[in-house]
Amino acid sequence: MLQSYLPILIIGIIAIAFACGSVIVSSLIGQKKPNEDKLAPYECGNVPIGDARDRYPVRYYIIAMLFIIFDIEAAFMYPWAVLFKKLGWFGFIEMMVFLLILLFGFIYVWAKGALEWE
């Protein structure tokens, strides 16, 4: 049963070996002549100013999290919409319970100020 997966394993190994191998061989065989200019970070020819690491606004992370949650909520509503008639009242009430739980979460997020931009 597993024999059919064998080619995939071989391809994987070859790919990894090729990638690692080329880097390792070049670092072993290649000439090393480090130079201050050569080692400096590249910024389109300009001289780099300041630290490369900036503080990333945490807002983006929060927006991403909230997006995922409510997007999946919406995604769950699609199958329900398709089978709406068949599920009838039972499906409707179940879906409302689901939406209600997420509504509590939404109210909490709103009141706590996570939706503010500043």
Place this chain on the structure above:
Amino acid sequence: MNFPILSSILIVPTLGVLLILFCKPEQKTAIRVISVISTGITLLLAIFLMIAYDRQAGGYQFMEFIPWIPQWGINYILAVDGLSIPLVFLNAIAIFTGVLASWYIEDRTKEFYALLIFLATGVFGVFMTQDLFFFAIFYEVAVLPMYLLIAIWGSGKNREYAAFKLTLMLFFGSAFVMGGILYLYKAAGLNTFNLMELKRLAQYPKEVQKILFLLFFIGFGSIVPSFPMHTWSPEGHACAPTAVSMLHAGVLMKLGGYGLLRIAIPLLPSGLHDWALLMMALSMCNIVYGAFTAIAQDDMKFMVGFSSVSHMGMVLFGISTMTLTGINGAAFQMFAHGLVTALYFSSIGVMYNKTHTRMISELGGIANVMPRAAFFFAIAGMAGLGLPGFAPFVAELMVFIAGVSKYPIYGIIAVISVVVTAFYIIRCIQRTYFGETNPRWKDMKDATNFEVVPLIILVIALFVFGMYPRLVLDLMQMETKNIIAKLALM
């Protein structure tokens, strides 16, 4: 008679502990009085047991049986026979005199007495129970207060180290005992922890007996203390406060011998056969090493500690002969040595409270200023080295008779150790109590009447049982005969 006398021996001290715990720390007199009364009642109960035991009938008497956890075969069983009664009596005397000898403790009196009596209750439980689950419980109850007792109220810079060493090594030994008990339970296949049932019904194959006996020897041997697991003992003796040393050397160390005689040997006789030579060799190490190291000690309590190691070696030596005289001698030695050691430590304690030093080199001519303290230590020393008229003489005589007949060369070495014992004890007495009085001690007061009471009790006991050892030997003989019978079947 249906009065649960054995449970009372357990309950009376426990009630004493509870009452003490509810006292305020300042009510020291009340605490001491409660301790004396509860241990005194227990002593009376123990004396009653000695007298009321039907010597004609023999066997287990005063049995109490309450099913506890039937599905696991655990029952609350208390019963005593000829082997347990003297040891119960010994424990009762030791704790009673120990309570009296601790009258001087002012610091945290409440916790001290509570822990001390709790420890003694555990020892009572070990001697009286016939169910292996409860044996395991009481066995460690007898060990666990030692850590606090030595570390808080002990003396010497090393007392915390000594306390840790003692507690951990004894727990290490008890780990083997627990494992052994569980394996006994499983190998018998009867789903019971009832020792009496196991003795009647269980048959263990020889290979199982060999392994199990070794486990029990390591376990019980570490509390005997058998060489090489004895290292906790001398320091534990020395750093502990007086009453704790009395209980420790007097009673705690007997738990090992009792465990061997009660559990390991009757259930695993062929195991004893297999390991007897090893036991004999280790007991020789105990006897000789203990005696010679005692010579080198300057601290009196260390000297007595090593002497205890040496004398407990005689217990093992007697057991390893596998003869009636030997085992009787071993059992009686447990009893006698307990009394002697209690007397040793309480008399040293009486002197230490005044002089605050135990170093032989610092003391000298104490007898001139403290004749009474000197008198009692001298008696302890004489009894300890085996002077006829006192109990240890009978015990050592029996062990030597059996030892020399079974292992001639080693028996003679053991007898020679008596000479060594005499040497260091008499030298100690001479240097400490007699001779020129060290000017430091010119103004020492002697032992008060009250301090002398526990000492007198112990001396009387030593003398009575030395003169008429049959009071105890008859009791023990009934049980040891059964053991020999089982050994003979092998």
Place this chain on the structure above:
Amino acid sequence: MIIYILPEILTFLMAVFFLLSAFKKISMETLHKTGMFFSIINILIILFTINLNGLFFYGTYKIDFFSQSIKFILAVGLFFIIFMADKRIENTIKKNYGEFLFFLFSSNLGMMMLSSALEFITLFLSLELSSYTMFVLVGFLKNKKISAEAGIKYLFIGAVASALTLYGYSIIFSYFGDTSLQAMRIGSMFMMKDVILYIGFIFFLTAFFFKLAILPFSFWAPDVYQGASTNVTAYIATVSKVAGVAVLLRIFVYFFPIFADQEKILILISILTMTFGNLVAVQQKELKRLLAYSSIAQAGYMLVGLVMFNKSGMSSTLFYVTAYLVMNFTVFLVIDQVEKEKGSTELTALKGLSQRAPLLSLSLLLALLSLGGVPPFVGFTGKWFIFSSAINKGYLTLVLIAFLNSVISVYYYLLVARQAYLFMPDEKEKMKVTVPVRVYSYFSIVFIIVMGFYPAPLLNWAEKAIRYLVG
């Protein structure tokens, strides 16, 4: 039907109540009293439903004596944890007490569902619900770096553990084709013992071993225990372990035929766990870290009982984990009281406690000795039962190793106790101990001693629960 799942519904509603209470400025005392009141109601409702029996939601949710008694213990644990807080609690928690209680109740809800789940998705969902809320609880102290670090570590390791469990389950699912545990119970009797299936199982167990802190999934424990606020640590150490043991019990019973061959590997894991936990704990100087390593070792003992795969082993483990809840909670309560006074959880903060708070230090001493397996306390009796069931299967060496491990653990527990008893305190005054804490101390002392000496009530309850689980 509502009656059967009333505890869960009520817990959910209580959690939502606390969530919504975050908007009005309600004082911490009111919320605290409401929290205690709610948790008591929870306990009573569960007691009311304890003898019910039923299978719900298309066979995914089982209500029986086993599940309801686990819920009872979880609810009692929740009550203890809420009871532990008073107005001297950390500022961040104090200001957001409503949300704190919301997370606690949700976590408890997740654990309650975990004990009843009979199907993989339900199991996983409840596991995640209880875990994620705990991740937040650990990182609750926003202004303390150590708390944030602990929270992130817990989150990452927990997420990886869940991922590995899902992977393992996907392999198992490929063999059985049905997510319900019942199908697995029946199917595994006829299943071919394939290597891939075993590998799937090892991966599947990851998240549950993670929850219980069993090697090699236990490395989160020290940092998390140290970084979280003490009452959250108490929650993780006690209640979460009960839930972990309950779900492992169910998994082992339902997957029994497959696991039964793997006894030796699981025993090896339990030996490594207890030895590692005990040996490293000896070095610790900080109380919560020491207790983390000790709880790793204790998980090792519990695993021994579980892998015996018979009723006696499982009931002994259930007995032990319930006793463990009380013992461990006592220790954490004392640490918490000392921390509120001195602000430190180092070993030396306990200095001289026996003079300043004799009742608290007595309960601490007894709880520590009980954890170390010293008779006549309930820890010893629990270990005795677990090791009896082990020896009945012939594992003498395992039992000896376990008892020797107990000796090592006694050493470091004594290190803690000696701080309280051997040294004199710096302050002269007695410590202020409130009446509820006193009452709890008396209760724990009596419980530890009485259950150690006469374990029959607790043991009979545990055996009855296991009978319902298996039958």
